[in-house]
Amino acid sequence: MKKSKDNLRTVAGDAKTVAVATLGCKVNQFESASFQYSFEEQGLTVSPFNKPADIYVINTCAVTAKAAAQSRQLIRRAQRTNPQAKIVVTGCYAQIAPEKIREIETGPISIVGNGNKHQLLDAILTDNDASQYFNDIVEQKEISLLPVKHFPGRTRAFLKIQDGCNNFCSYCIVPYARGRSRSLALDKVLDQAVRYADEGHREIVVTGIHVGHYGLDLDPPLHLFHLLKELSARTPEVRYRLSSLEPSEINREILEFMAAANNFMGHLHIPLQSGSNTILKKMNRRYSVEHFTEKVIRCKEMVPEAAIGVDVVVGFPGETEEDFLKTYELLMNLPITYFHVFPYSKRPGTPAAEMENQIPAKIKAERVAILRKLDHKKRSTFYGSRIGKVHDVLVESERSADGLAKGFTDNYIPVHFEAEAEHTNKVVAVKLEKLQGKFVIGTLL
Numbered sequence: 001m002k003k004s005k006d007n008l009r010t011v012a013g014d015a016k017t018v019a020v021a022t023l024g025c026k027v028n029q030f031e032s033a034s035f036q037y038s039f040e041e042q043g044l045t046v047s048p049f050n051k052p053a054d055i056y057v058i059n060t061c062a063v064t065a066k067a068a069a070q071s072r073q074l075i076r077r078a079q080r081t082n083p084q085a086k087i088v089v090t091g092c093y094a095q096i097a098p099e100k101i102r103e104i105e106t107g108p109i110s111i112v113g114n115g116n117k118h119q120l121l122d123a124i125l126t127d128n129d130a131s132q133y134f135n136d137i138v139e140q141k142e143i144s145l146l147p148v149k150h151f152p153g154r155t156r157a158f159l160k161i162q163d164g165c166n167n168f169c170s171y172c173i174v175p176y177a178r179g180r181s182r183s184l185a186l187d188k189v190l191d192q193a194v195r196y197a198d199e200g201h202r203e204i205v206v207t208g209i210h211v212g213h214y215g216l217d218l219d220p221p222l223h224l225f226h227l228l229k230e231l232s233a234r235t236p237e238v239r240y241r242l243s244s245l246e247p248s249e250i251n252r253e254i255l256e257f258m259a260a261a262n263n264f265m266g267h268l269h270i271p272l273q274s275g276s277n278t279i280l281k282k283m284n285r286r287y288s289v290e291h292f293t294e295k296v297i298r299c300k301e302m303v304p305e306a307a308i309g310v311d312v313v314v315g316f317p318g319e320t321e322e323d324f325l326k327t328y329e330l331l332m333n334l335p336i337t338y339f340h341v342f343p344y345s346k347r348p349g350t351p352a353a354e355m356e357n358q359i360p361a362k363i364k365a366e367r368v369a370i371l372r373k374l375d376h377k378k379r380s381t382f383y384g385s386r387i388g389k390v391h392d393v394l395v396e397s398e399r400s401a402d403g404l405a406k407g408f409t410d411n412y413i414p415v416h417f418e419a420e421a422e423h424t425n426k427v428v429a430v431k432l433e434k435l436q437g438k439f440v441i442g443t444l445l
Contacts, residue, residue, distance in 0.1 A: 021078075040149075053082060058087070059091040060093035061092055071094075089111050111133070114177060148196075161189050169283055170283050173347040194235060206243065211242065255298065267410070268299055272331075274313065276326045278318075279319055307412040309412075313344050314344065331378070343368050393442070394425070
Protein backbone atom coordinates (compact mmCIF):
# COMPACT_ATOMS: atom_id res chain seq x y z
CA MET A 1 0.00 0.00 0.00
CA LYS A 2 3.03 2.24 0.43
CA LYS A 3 3.41 5.03 -2.16
CA SER A 4 5.83 7.88 -2.74
CA LYS A 5 5.17 10.34 0.08
CA ASP A 6 6.07 13.35 -2.09
CA ASN A 7 3.67 12.36 -4.87
CA LEU A 8 0.81 11.74 -2.49
CA ARG A 9 1.30 14.86 -0.42
CA THR A 10 1.32 17.03 -3.54
CA VAL A 11 -2.23 15.93 -4.33
CA ALA A 12 -3.39 15.60 -0.74
CA GLY A 13 -2.91 19.30 -0.07
CA ASP A 14 -3.61 20.26 3.51
CA ALA A 15 -5.09 16.95 4.65
CA LYS A 16 -3.73 16.31 8.14
CA THR A 17 -6.09 14.04 10.04
CA VAL A 18 -7.86 10.81 9.21
CA ALA A 19 -10.42 8.89 11.26
CA VAL A 20 -11.26 5.19 10.84
CA ALA A 21 -14.40 3.28 11.85
CA THR A 22 -14.50 -0.50 11.64
CA LEU A 23 -17.48 -2.83 11.69
CA GLY A 24 -17.55 -6.60 11.63
CA CYS A 25 -15.02 -9.39 11.79
CA LYS A 26 -11.40 -9.83 12.83
CA VAL A 27 -10.35 -9.62 9.17
CA ASN A 28 -11.82 -6.12 8.91
CA GLN A 29 -10.07 -5.16 12.14
CA PHE A 30 -6.74 -6.40 10.74
CA GLU A 31 -7.27 -4.45 7.54
CA SER A 32 -8.13 -1.26 9.41
CA ALA A 33 -4.96 -1.66 11.47
CA SER A 34 -3.06 -1.81 8.17
CA PHE A 35 -4.78 1.37 7.00
CA GLN A 36 -3.78 3.18 10.17
CA TYR A 37 -0.19 2.00 9.82
CA SER A 38 -0.03 3.37 6.28
CA PHE A 39 -1.55 6.68 7.39
CA GLU A 40 1.04 7.07 10.13
CA GLU A 41 3.80 6.27 7.60
CA GLN A 42 2.54 9.18 5.50
CA GLY A 43 2.63 11.59 8.42
CA LEU A 44 -1.14 11.76 8.93
CA THR A 45 -2.64 11.95 12.41
CA VAL A 46 -5.20 9.25 13.20
CA SER A 47 -8.13 10.91 14.96
CA PRO A 48 -11.11 9.46 16.89
CA PHE A 49 -14.03 8.88 14.54
CA ASN A 50 -16.37 11.14 16.51
CA LYS A 51 -14.03 14.12 16.12
CA PRO A 52 -13.62 16.43 13.10
CA ALA A 53 -11.13 15.04 10.57
CA ASP A 54 -10.06 15.82 7.03
CA ILE A 55 -10.67 12.23 5.87
CA TYR A 56 -13.00 9.52 7.16
CA VAL A 57 -12.53 5.84 6.32
CA ILE A 58 -15.43 3.49 7.03
CA ASN A 59 -14.63 -0.23 6.83
CA THR A 60 -18.11 -1.70 6.52
CA CYS A 61 -19.78 -5.05 7.21
CA ALA A 62 -22.70 -6.72 5.44
CA VAL A 63 -23.11 -10.04 7.22
CA THR A 64 -26.49 -8.95 8.65
CA ALA A 65 -29.07 -6.30 7.81
CA LYS A 66 -28.18 -4.59 11.09
CA ALA A 67 -24.51 -4.35 10.08
CA ALA A 68 -25.48 -2.83 6.73
CA ALA A 69 -27.66 -0.25 8.50
CA GLN A 70 -24.82 0.58 10.90
CA SER A 71 -22.53 1.09 7.91
CA ARG A 72 -24.90 3.68 6.44
CA GLN A 73 -25.24 5.38 9.82
CA LEU A 74 -21.46 5.79 10.10
CA ILE A 75 -21.29 7.42 6.67
CA ARG A 76 -23.97 9.92 7.68
CA ARG A 77 -22.26 10.57 11.00
CA ALA A 78 -19.00 11.41 9.23
CA GLN A 79 -20.84 13.75 6.86
CA ARG A 80 -22.46 15.55 9.81
CA THR A 81 -19.22 15.82 11.77
CA ASN A 82 -17.36 17.49 8.89
CA PRO A 83 -19.39 18.17 5.70
CA GLN A 84 -16.19 19.17 3.87
CA ALA A 85 -14.29 15.98 4.69
CA LYS A 86 -13.38 13.35 2.12
CA ILE A 87 -15.15 10.07 2.87
CA VAL A 88 -13.81 6.69 1.76
CA VAL A 89 -16.04 3.65 2.19
CA THR A 90 -14.67 0.12 1.91
CA GLY A 91 -15.49 -3.35 3.22
CA CYS A 92 -18.21 -5.86 2.50
CA TYR A 93 -21.19 -3.49 2.38
CA ALA A 94 -19.28 -1.23 0.00
CA GLN A 95 -18.56 -4.25 -2.21
CA ILE A 96 -22.11 -5.56 -2.50
CA ALA A 97 -24.13 -2.32 -2.33
CA PRO A 98 -22.17 0.59 -3.84
CA GLU A 99 -25.38 2.02 -5.31
CA LYS A 100 -26.95 2.21 -1.82
CA ILE A 101 -23.94 4.19 -0.63
CA ARG A 102 -24.15 6.59 -3.54
CA GLU A 103 -27.83 7.20 -2.71
CA ILE A 104 -26.91 8.69 0.66
CA GLU A 105 -24.11 10.83 -0.75
CA THR A 106 -24.23 14.46 0.34
CA GLY A 107 -20.53 15.11 -0.21
CA PRO A 108 -17.49 13.55 -1.88
CA ILE A 109 -17.44 9.78 -1.31
CA SER A 110 -14.98 7.28 -2.76
CA ILE A 111 -15.73 3.56 -2.71
CA VAL A 112 -12.83 1.10 -2.46
CA GLY A 113 -13.68 -2.54 -3.15
CA ASN A 114 -12.52 -5.43 -1.00
CA GLY A 115 -10.11 -6.51 -3.71
CA ASN A 116 -8.58 -3.03 -3.85
CA LYS A 117 -7.91 -2.38 -0.17
CA HIS A 118 -4.17 -2.29 -0.81
CA GLN A 119 -4.90 0.87 -2.85
CA LEU A 120 -6.86 2.65 -0.13
CA LEU A 121 -4.03 5.03 0.76
CA ASP A 122 -3.85 6.10 -2.87
CA ALA A 123 -7.63 6.57 -2.92
CA ILE A 124 -7.71 8.89 0.08
CA LEU A 125 -4.71 11.04 -0.87
CA THR A 126 -5.16 11.51 -4.61
CA ASP A 127 -7.80 12.79 -6.99
CA ASN A 128 -7.64 9.75 -9.24
CA ASP A 129 -10.78 8.36 -10.87
CA ALA A 130 -12.57 6.54 -8.04
CA SER A 131 -13.76 3.78 -10.39
CA GLN A 132 -10.25 2.33 -10.55
CA TYR A 133 -10.57 1.22 -6.91
CA PHE A 134 -13.57 -1.04 -7.43
CA ASN A 135 -13.41 -4.35 -9.31
CA ASP A 136 -15.50 -7.51 -9.64
CA ILE A 137 -14.44 -9.40 -6.52
CA VAL A 138 -15.30 -12.75 -8.13
CA GLU A 139 -12.47 -12.18 -10.59
CA GLN A 140 -9.93 -11.41 -7.87
CA LYS A 141 -7.10 -13.97 -7.97
CA GLU A 142 -4.60 -12.53 -5.49
CA ILE A 143 -4.95 -11.58 -1.86
CA SER A 144 -4.25 -7.93 -1.06
CA LEU A 145 -0.95 -7.46 0.77
CA LEU A 146 -1.74 -5.31 3.81
CA PRO A 147 1.18 -5.06 6.24
CA VAL A 148 0.54 -4.07 9.84
CA LYS A 149 3.15 -2.77 12.26
CA HIS A 150 1.15 -3.24 15.43
CA PHE A 151 -2.41 -3.21 16.78
CA PRO A 152 -2.85 0.18 18.48
CA GLY A 153 -4.05 -0.17 22.04
CA ARG A 154 -4.35 -3.96 21.84
CA THR A 155 -2.34 -6.63 23.60
CA ARG A 156 -3.66 -9.31 21.24
CA ALA A 157 -3.05 -8.92 17.48
CA PHE A 158 -4.93 -10.41 14.53
CA LEU A 159 -3.00 -12.08 11.72
CA LYS A 160 -4.88 -12.33 8.42
CA ILE A 161 -3.64 -15.33 6.44
CA GLN A 162 -6.46 -15.79 3.94
CA ASP A 163 -9.41 -14.01 2.31
CA GLY A 164 -12.57 -15.14 0.51
CA CYS A 165 -14.74 -18.26 0.70
CA ASN A 166 -15.75 -20.99 -1.75
CA ASN A 167 -18.56 -22.54 0.30
CA PHE A 168 -21.60 -20.43 -0.67
CA CYS A 169 -23.79 -21.34 2.27
CA SER A 170 -27.34 -20.46 1.29
CA TYR A 171 -27.74 -17.70 3.92
CA CYS A 172 -24.33 -16.06 3.58
CA ILE A 173 -23.41 -12.94 1.62
CA VAL A 174 -19.67 -13.23 2.34
CA PRO A 175 -18.56 -15.07 -0.85
CA TYR A 176 -20.24 -12.36 -2.91
CA ALA A 177 -18.50 -9.65 -0.87
CA ARG A 178 -15.08 -11.28 -0.44
CA GLY A 179 -14.68 -13.44 -3.52
CA ARG A 180 -13.01 -16.83 -3.82
CA SER A 181 -10.53 -18.18 -1.29
CA ARG A 182 -7.07 -16.60 -1.63
CA SER A 183 -4.08 -17.26 0.63
CA LEU A 184 -1.15 -15.11 1.70
CA ALA A 185 2.23 -16.66 0.85
CA LEU A 186 3.91 -18.44 3.75
CA ASP A 187 6.88 -16.07 3.89
CA LYS A 188 4.55 -13.05 4.07
CA VAL A 189 2.57 -14.60 6.93
CA LEU A 190 5.76 -15.34 8.84
CA ASP A 191 7.09 -11.83 8.20
CA GLN A 192 3.93 -10.35 9.70
CA ALA A 193 4.10 -12.63 12.74
CA VAL A 194 7.75 -11.66 13.36
CA ARG A 195 6.84 -7.98 12.99
CA TYR A 196 4.16 -8.37 15.67
CA ALA A 197 6.61 -10.16 17.96
CA ASP A 198 9.22 -7.44 17.45
CA GLU A 199 6.59 -4.83 18.35
CA GLY A 200 5.88 -6.59 21.63
CA HIS A 201 2.67 -8.48 20.91
CA ARG A 202 2.59 -11.66 22.96
CA GLU A 203 -0.58 -13.20 21.54
CA ILE A 204 -1.73 -13.52 17.94
CA VAL A 205 -5.08 -14.73 16.62
CA VAL A 206 -4.70 -16.45 13.24
CA THR A 207 -7.67 -15.31 11.21
CA GLY A 208 -9.24 -15.18 7.75
CA ILE A 209 -12.60 -15.55 6.08
CA HIS A 210 -12.14 -19.32 5.75
CA VAL A 211 -8.99 -20.16 7.71
CA GLY A 212 -9.21 -23.89 7.05
CA HIS A 213 -8.76 -23.30 3.31
CA TYR A 214 -5.40 -21.64 3.85
CA GLY A 215 -2.79 -22.69 1.32
CA LEU A 216 -4.96 -24.80 -0.96
CA ASP A 217 -4.67 -22.19 -3.74
CA LEU A 218 -0.91 -21.70 -3.41
CA ASP A 219 1.65 -23.27 -5.77
CA PRO A 220 2.68 -25.68 -4.42
CA PRO A 221 -0.31 -26.09 -2.12
CA LEU A 222 0.15 -25.86 1.65
CA HIS A 223 -1.97 -27.12 4.52
CA LEU A 224 -2.95 -25.00 7.51
CA PHE A 225 -1.16 -27.46 9.80
CA HIS A 226 2.16 -26.69 8.08
CA LEU A 227 1.62 -22.96 8.63
CA LEU A 228 0.79 -23.44 12.30
CA LYS A 229 3.99 -25.40 12.89
CA GLU A 230 6.04 -22.73 11.14
CA LEU A 231 4.45 -19.93 13.17
CA SER A 232 4.99 -21.76 16.44
CA ALA A 233 8.66 -22.44 15.65
CA ARG A 234 9.47 -19.00 14.24
CA THR A 235 8.03 -17.02 17.19
CA PRO A 236 8.08 -19.36 20.22
CA GLU A 237 7.58 -16.42 22.61
CA VAL A 238 4.14 -15.66 21.11
CA ARG A 239 0.90 -17.38 22.13
CA TYR A 240 -1.33 -18.35 19.19
CA ARG A 241 -5.06 -18.85 18.86
CA LEU A 242 -7.08 -20.01 15.88
CA SER A 243 -10.26 -18.36 14.69
CA SER A 244 -13.09 -20.49 13.26
CA LEU A 245 -12.46 -23.88 11.66
CA GLU A 246 -15.13 -25.94 9.92
CA PRO A 247 -15.76 -29.38 11.51
CA SER A 248 -14.19 -31.22 8.57
CA GLU A 249 -10.99 -29.16 8.91
CA ILE A 250 -10.25 -30.20 12.49
CA ASN A 251 -8.03 -33.24 12.06
CA ARG A 252 -5.83 -35.36 14.30
CA GLU A 253 -2.67 -33.50 13.25
CA ILE A 254 -4.01 -30.14 14.39
CA LEU A 255 -5.35 -31.52 17.67
CA GLU A 256 -2.10 -33.33 18.46
CA PHE A 257 -0.18 -30.15 17.70
CA MET A 258 -2.48 -28.08 19.91
CA ALA A 259 -2.03 -30.54 22.77
CA ALA A 260 1.77 -30.63 22.44
CA ALA A 261 2.81 -27.08 21.45
CA ASN A 262 3.53 -24.81 24.42
CA ASN A 263 2.53 -21.68 22.54
CA PHE A 264 -0.67 -22.87 20.85
CA MET A 265 -3.69 -22.26 23.03
CA GLY A 266 -6.33 -24.87 23.83
CA HIS A 267 -9.20 -23.02 22.26
CA LEU A 268 -11.29 -23.92 19.20
CA HIS A 269 -14.22 -22.17 17.57
CA ILE A 270 -16.34 -24.43 15.37
CA PRO A 271 -19.39 -23.10 13.48
CA LEU A 272 -22.44 -25.29 14.07
CA GLN A 273 -25.29 -23.05 12.82
CA SER A 274 -28.01 -25.66 13.50
CA GLY A 275 -28.53 -28.92 15.35
CA SER A 276 -31.01 -30.13 12.74
CA ASN A 277 -29.79 -32.07 9.71
CA THR A 278 -32.80 -30.78 7.77
CA ILE A 279 -31.77 -27.18 8.37
CA LEU A 280 -28.07 -27.87 7.79
CA LYS A 281 -28.94 -29.26 4.37
CA LYS A 282 -31.03 -26.20 3.52
CA MET A 283 -28.15 -24.02 4.67
CA ASN A 284 -25.80 -25.87 2.30
CA ARG A 285 -23.54 -26.76 5.21
CA ARG A 286 -21.19 -29.62 4.39
CA TYR A 287 -21.52 -31.79 7.49
CA SER A 288 -24.15 -33.57 9.53
CA VAL A 289 -25.06 -33.29 13.21
CA GLU A 290 -23.46 -36.69 13.71
CA HIS A 291 -20.20 -35.54 12.11
CA PHE A 292 -20.16 -32.37 14.21
CA THR A 293 -20.78 -34.38 17.38
CA GLU A 294 -17.91 -36.74 16.60
CA LYS A 295 -15.52 -33.82 16.06
CA VAL A 296 -16.40 -32.13 19.36
CA ILE A 297 -15.98 -35.36 21.29
CA ARG A 298 -12.61 -36.00 19.63
CA CYS A 299 -11.48 -32.47 20.51
CA LYS A 300 -12.27 -33.03 24.18
CA GLU A 301 -10.58 -36.43 24.16
CA MET A 302 -7.35 -35.10 22.68
CA VAL A 303 -7.30 -31.66 24.33
CA PRO A 304 -9.39 -32.19 27.49
CA GLU A 305 -9.03 -28.67 28.92
CA ALA A 306 -9.78 -26.90 25.63
CA ALA A 307 -12.54 -24.33 25.36
CA ILE A 308 -14.86 -25.06 22.45
CA GLY A 309 -17.04 -22.27 21.12
CA VAL A 310 -19.63 -22.49 18.35
CA ASP A 311 -21.74 -20.19 16.19
CA VAL A 312 -25.48 -20.80 15.96
CA VAL A 313 -28.10 -19.27 13.65
CA VAL A 314 -31.72 -19.53 14.76
CA GLY A 315 -34.87 -18.79 12.81
CA PHE A 316 -33.57 -19.98 9.45
CA PRO A 317 -36.41 -20.25 6.89
CA GLY A 318 -38.47 -23.33 7.62
CA GLU A 319 -36.97 -23.94 11.08
CA THR A 320 -39.70 -25.69 13.04
CA GLU A 321 -40.02 -25.92 16.79
CA GLU A 322 -38.70 -29.48 16.50
CA ASP A 323 -35.65 -28.26 14.55
CA PHE A 324 -34.94 -25.65 17.21
CA LEU A 325 -35.29 -28.17 20.05
CA LYS A 326 -32.75 -30.41 18.31
CA THR A 327 -30.32 -27.50 18.32
CA TYR A 328 -31.02 -26.80 21.99
CA GLU A 329 -30.55 -30.42 23.02
CA LEU A 330 -27.35 -30.81 21.02
CA LEU A 331 -25.82 -27.72 22.60
CA MET A 332 -26.96 -28.77 26.06
CA ASN A 333 -25.54 -32.29 25.82
CA LEU A 334 -22.21 -31.67 24.06
CA PRO A 335 -19.12 -30.49 26.02
CA ILE A 336 -19.26 -27.03 24.47
CA THR A 337 -17.96 -24.05 26.44
CA TYR A 338 -19.87 -21.17 24.89
CA PHE A 339 -21.79 -20.17 21.78
CA HIS A 340 -22.53 -17.04 19.80
CA VAL A 341 -26.19 -16.92 18.85
CA PHE A 342 -27.51 -14.96 15.88
CA PRO A 343 -31.04 -14.57 14.53
CA TYR A 344 -31.20 -15.38 10.84
CA SER A 345 -30.89 -12.18 8.79
CA LYS A 346 -32.24 -12.14 5.25
CA ARG A 347 -29.52 -11.06 2.85
CA PRO A 348 -30.74 -10.10 -0.64
CA GLY A 349 -28.91 -12.02 -3.33
CA THR A 350 -28.59 -15.22 -1.31
CA PRO A 351 -30.73 -18.35 -1.94
CA ALA A 352 -32.13 -18.34 1.60
CA ALA A 353 -33.63 -14.89 1.08
CA GLU A 354 -35.99 -16.40 -1.51
CA MET A 355 -36.99 -19.44 0.57
CA GLU A 356 -40.51 -19.93 1.82
CA ASN A 357 -41.54 -20.07 5.48
CA GLN A 358 -39.51 -17.10 6.70
CA ILE A 359 -39.66 -17.07 10.50
CA PRO A 360 -41.31 -14.06 12.23
CA ALA A 361 -38.98 -11.74 14.14
CA LYS A 362 -40.76 -12.41 17.44
CA ILE A 363 -40.13 -16.16 17.23
CA LYS A 364 -36.49 -15.60 16.28
CA ALA A 365 -36.03 -13.29 19.26
CA GLU A 366 -37.58 -15.85 21.62
CA ARG A 367 -35.28 -18.61 20.36
CA VAL A 368 -32.22 -16.37 20.60
CA ALA A 369 -33.08 -15.57 24.23
CA ILE A 370 -33.47 -19.27 25.10
CA LEU A 371 -30.08 -20.18 23.64
CA ARG A 372 -28.31 -17.21 25.21
CA LYS A 373 -29.60 -18.31 28.60
CA LEU A 374 -28.19 -21.78 27.93
CA ASP A 375 -24.92 -20.18 26.80
CA HIS A 376 -24.60 -18.45 30.18
CA LYS A 377 -25.16 -21.76 31.95
CA LYS A 378 -22.55 -23.57 29.81
CA ARG A 379 -19.94 -20.85 30.35
CA SER A 380 -20.53 -20.86 34.10
CA THR A 381 -20.17 -24.64 34.23
CA PHE A 382 -16.88 -24.60 32.31
CA TYR A 383 -15.46 -21.67 34.27
CA GLY A 384 -16.52 -23.28 37.55
CA SER A 385 -14.78 -26.53 36.63
CA ARG A 386 -11.44 -24.71 36.64
CA ILE A 387 -11.78 -23.10 40.09
CA GLY A 388 -8.68 -23.90 42.13
CA LYS A 389 -6.56 -24.48 39.02
CA VAL A 390 -3.58 -22.38 37.92
CA HIS A 391 -3.52 -21.01 34.37
CA ASP A 392 -1.24 -18.76 32.36
CA VAL A 393 -2.89 -15.41 31.60
CA LEU A 394 -1.72 -12.64 29.27
CA VAL A 395 -2.29 -9.36 31.14
CA GLU A 396 -4.10 -6.89 28.87
CA SER A 397 -3.38 -3.18 28.69
CA GLU A 398 -6.95 -2.19 29.55
CA ARG A 399 -8.22 -2.55 33.11
CA SER A 400 -11.61 -4.00 33.98
CA ALA A 401 -14.53 -1.87 35.18
CA ASP A 402 -13.68 -2.86 38.75
CA GLY A 403 -10.12 -1.56 38.35
CA LEU A 404 -8.47 -4.98 38.29
CA ALA A 405 -6.05 -6.36 35.76
CA LYS A 406 -7.68 -8.70 33.30
CA GLY A 407 -6.88 -11.26 30.63
CA PHE A 408 -7.76 -14.66 29.25
CA THR A 409 -6.41 -18.00 30.31
CA ASP A 410 -4.88 -20.29 27.72
CA ASN A 411 -8.31 -21.93 27.39
CA TYR A 412 -10.14 -18.62 27.04
CA ILE A 413 -11.54 -18.03 30.51
CA PRO A 414 -11.82 -14.28 31.31
CA VAL A 415 -10.05 -13.55 34.61
CA HIS A 416 -9.82 -10.41 36.78
CA PHE A 417 -7.09 -10.15 39.42
CA GLU A 418 -4.86 -7.73 41.34
CA ALA A 419 -1.67 -6.90 39.42
CA GLU A 420 0.70 -3.99 38.98
CA ALA A 421 1.10 -1.98 35.78
CA GLU A 422 4.48 -3.65 35.25
CA HIS A 423 2.69 -6.93 34.55
CA THR A 424 0.92 -5.52 31.47
CA ASN A 425 1.60 -7.51 28.30
CA LYS A 426 3.26 -10.30 30.27
CA VAL A 427 2.13 -13.89 30.71
CA VAL A 428 1.64 -14.59 34.40
CA ALA A 429 0.43 -17.52 36.50
CA VAL A 430 -3.00 -16.95 38.03
CA LYS A 431 -4.96 -19.20 40.38
CA LEU A 432 -8.68 -19.17 39.63
CA GLU A 433 -10.54 -18.52 42.87
CA LYS A 434 -14.25 -17.89 42.34
CA LEU A 435 -16.86 -17.40 39.66
CA GLN A 436 -18.28 -13.89 39.46
CA GLY A 437 -20.90 -13.43 36.76
CA LYS A 438 -19.30 -13.50 33.32
CA PHE A 439 -15.72 -13.86 34.57
CA VAL A 440 -13.56 -15.46 37.25
CA ILE A 441 -11.72 -13.74 40.08
CA GLY A 442 -8.13 -14.94 40.37
CA THR A 443 -4.96 -14.45 42.39
CA LEU A 444 -1.61 -13.60 40.82
CA LEU A 445 1.03 -16.11 41.89
